[in-house]
Amino acid sequence: MDALTVGRRIRHFRRERSLTLEQLGERAGLAGSQLSLIENGRREARLSQISAIAAGLDVEPAELLRGDAPDARSALEIELERAQTTPAYASLGLPRVTSAKSLSPDVLEALVGLHRELRRRATEAIATPEEARRANTELRLVMRGHDNYQPDLEREALDLLSVVGHERGALTHHNVARMARHLGFEIIHVGDLPHSTRSVTDLENGRIYLPPASIPGGHGLRALALQAMAHRVLGHREPPSYAEFLRQRLEINYFAAACLMPETASVDFLAAAKGRRDLAIEDFRDAFGVTHEAAALRFTNLATKHLDLQVHFLRVGDDGAIYKAYENDGLPLPTDVSGSVEGQLVPRGWAARTAFERTNRTSEFHQITDTPVGSFWCAVQTGTTPTEEFSIAVGVRFQDSKWFRGRDTRLRSDATGPVGVAADAQLVEQWKGKAWPSAKLHAHILSPLPSGTFPGVDDREVYEFLQEHSER
Template sequence: MTDLATLGQRIRYFRTQAGLTLDQLGSAVGIAGSQLSLMENGRREPRLSLLQSISEALGIQVSELLSSEPPTHRASLEIELERLQHGALYAGLGLPTIRVSRSMTDDTLSALVGLHRELARRAREAIATPEEARRANTELRQHMRTQNNYLPDLEKLAEDALAGVGHTSGALTHRSVALMAKRLGFDLIHVDDLPHSTRSVTDLENGRIYLPPASIPGGHGLRSMALQAMAHRLLDHHEPASYAEFLQQRLEINYFAAACLMPLRQSVDFLSTAKEERNLAIEDFRDAFGVTHEAAALRFTNLATSHLGMPVHFLRVGDDGALYKGYENDGMGLPTDVTGSMEGQIVCRYWSARVAFTRTNRTTEFYQYTDTPSGTFWSSTQTGTSSQGDFSITFGVPFNDAKWFRGRDTRNRETSTCPDVNCCRRPSGEFAERWSHRAWASAKLHSHILSPLPSGTFPGVDDTELYEFLETHSGDTD
C-alpha cells in the first residue's frame, strides 16, 4: 500500500472531484466524517474493505486510490512539507510546524518547501566532516544490529576465496594471502612511503597492492590489510558517492578479512566445542587463529547470535573513558547522544571497560558482573596500548549466558545506574561545594573531533599525495 499521506491526499482529491463533503462520503460508506478526515490527513490507516467501499462510492477503482503518485502538484508539495517538518533536521531547530490550510497560496507553499530543501542541501554539504561520519555510522550500526552483525553472503565469499588457495585449517599464512592476491591478478608490494592517510593502496593498472613494510611486528595487520584491499575487487566496489557508501564499503572489507582470518566453519566448530565445555574465552579464540584480541572479539559478535544463540555486546574504550567502537544486541545500554551516535560518548566508571584500567596486572582478561537498569551483564575485558594511548576491549553477554564462559565464577561485581548522572558523572555534594568555581582546568581536545576530513575521491585520503605515490612507483619493476 502507498504511504498514508499520499493515500489521504488521493481520497480527498477524488472526494472533492465527486462534489461530496466529508459527512456525505462518510455516510455513504458507514463511518463518521471525522474518521474520514483523519484518513485524509494521513492520521489513520483504513482497512482494505473500507477502501473498496470508498472507491465504489466515488466511482473509481481501488488501484486509483492506492497509486503512489500525489494527485496534484499542490498535494505533492503539502506531503513534502509535512515530511520535512517532521524530519530530524527541522525538529532539531526547535521551531513550530506550519499547518497547511486551504487559504495558503501555492507560492507560499512552494517557498516553504524550497527553504526546507535548501536547509537539507546545506546540511548535506557537511558530508566530509566527522559529524556526517557519525550520522552515517549510526545508521549502519543500527542496520547491522537488525542482521545480528552477521553477513552470510560475505561468509560464502570468504569461504570460496580460501578454498581457491587450498586453505582448510589453522591460521591463514602470508603465503596463502599472497596466493589469493595472485589469483585476482595482484602482487603484494611492501613499501615504506605509503601516503600517510592510507593503510594500503591498490594500483589497478599495474596489478599491485602496496602495503607497509613486512617488518612490522605481528603479522595479523598486514594479512588483514591485504585481504581488505582484495575485498574491494571481489565485491566490485566503485568509488564511493557518499560517506555512507564509504562506511558500508569499509564494513564489508573488514568483515571479509575477518571471515578469511577466522573462517566460518572452523570458527563455529571451535566456539561450539568451547561452549559445550563451558569454557568460552576470547583469548583462546584469538590464539587459535593468530589474530588480535580486538579482531577475535569482533568476530565473535558476527557468529554468537546466529550460530551460538546468544546476544552479545562489544566495546573499545580509551583510557579517558571515551567509547570509540561499540555493538550490542543484548540490551546493554551503550551511551549515545541525542542523534543515536555513540562515538566519543563516555562509558560509566563502573563498567568493566573502565574498571580494568585500575588493575595492576593487565596481562590477563578481567571478568566482571555489572548490574544495570537494563539487567545484569557479564563482561570480559582486556587492556592494551597503542600509539594513541591505552585502550580496553570488552566482550559481554547477559547474565543467563555467562555460564558458557570462563571467568563466570568471578566475584567482581559493580552496580551502574547510568545514564542517571548521579551514578558517576555528578561529583559528590561535599566536593562540589569545596571546589566549584575555585579551579580552572585546561581541557585536552582531540583535534580530529573538529578537523574536516580531506575531501578527496576517498574520504580521508589526500588525492594529491595518493597520485604522486602511484606515479613514483608506476615505473618500478619486480
C-alpha cells in the first residue's frame, strides 16, 4: 500500500460525506488524531483499520487501496507532499507547505509546477568544466583497463552488419540505409538541421535526419547515421548525468566504427600488414574508406587485443593542446591535478607538435621521441578545420616500431625533461612580472557546458524542427 495515496483517498471520501475526523474516527473505532496521521500519509493503516474505515465511509476496502489519486486536487497534494520529502528540497532549508483545504488551487498548482521545474533542472545532463574533465578521466581510465576494446559492442555491430551481408571493404550508403530500415528508420537528408546538432532522430515517426553531403560521397554521413542507430541498438535512455552522456557517446562512436571497420576484416587486414612489417594507419584508412582519425581510433580498439601491441593515440591542436588522448603503452601524458589530459599542452618535442613544422603533409610523418620513461615511435597525420589545424598521432614503444612502416625514420627528438616542465629559471627571473599575455582560449573552456537533456543541444530548437518536419 502507498500510505500517502491511501490517506488522500480516505480524506476524499470523508469530505465527500461531510464527516469530521472525529465522526469518522468514532465509526471506525479510531481516535481523530490517529485518523489524521493516516490521512496525511504519516502512519500506515493496518488492513483491519482499512476495513473499519471503509465500513464507516460505506465503501469497499478495495476502493481505498487503489493506487491512483481520487481527483485532480488530491493528485497535486500527493505530488507536493512527495516533492517536499526529497533530499534536494531538504537541502534548501525551506519550510514545508501543508496542502490544507484553505490552500487555493492556483497556489497548489504553482507550487507543484515549481517543484517539477526544480526536478527537471536537477536531472539535466549539466556539468562544469571541472566535472566534465573528471568524467572524461574516469571514462578514459575505464577504457584503458579494457585495452580500449569492447566485445559486446563488437558483437552488436557484427549482428547488424549480418542483416546486409557486409563483411569487408567500405560500407556503402545503400547498406547503411538498409540497416536503418531494419531498425525501423528512414534516413532523410535536410538542409535545416538545428545548428546545435549533427543529426536528429524522430523516434515517433522513425526518421533519422542528417545534413546533405558537403562533398561527393559524403562518407562522414555513414558514421552519423550509424551513431544515431546505435542509440536504439544499445537500448540507450535519456542520460541522467554528464558522465552517462559521455559513456553513451563513446559507445555510439565505437559501434559506428565497428560497423565501418568490422572486427574480423580489420584484424585480418592489420595482421597481414604486421606480418609484412608494414602497418600504417593511412592504409587502414583507405581500405575501409574512413577518416584518418576514425582509422586511428579503431586501431587502438584492436591493437592490444588482436595484435599484442600497446599503443597511444593523440588528437592535438596546432597550439599543442590535447583534444583526445588514449594510451596503454606508458606514454607520459601531461595531466592536471584531477588526472585529466584534455586541454593540457604536449611537450614541444613530441611528434604530435613537430609534425606541424613540415611542409609536405600529404602522407604520414614519422618520428622517434625520447621521454623520461623511454623512447616512443609515432606516426602523425595533420589536418585542417575551418578554424585551426590539428594532428592525429598513433604510436608505440620504440621496440614495437619494427612492425610499422616508417620505422627507419632518422628523425629523433629529445623530450626527456619532465612533462610540463616550467620555463628556464633564468628566463623566469628575467621576465616574471614584466609580461601580460592575452591567452588564446576557446570560450567553452571557461564556461559551464550547455545544459539540456543532451548537453550542447537546444531542446526547443530540436522540438520545433521535429514538429515542422512531421507536418510535411
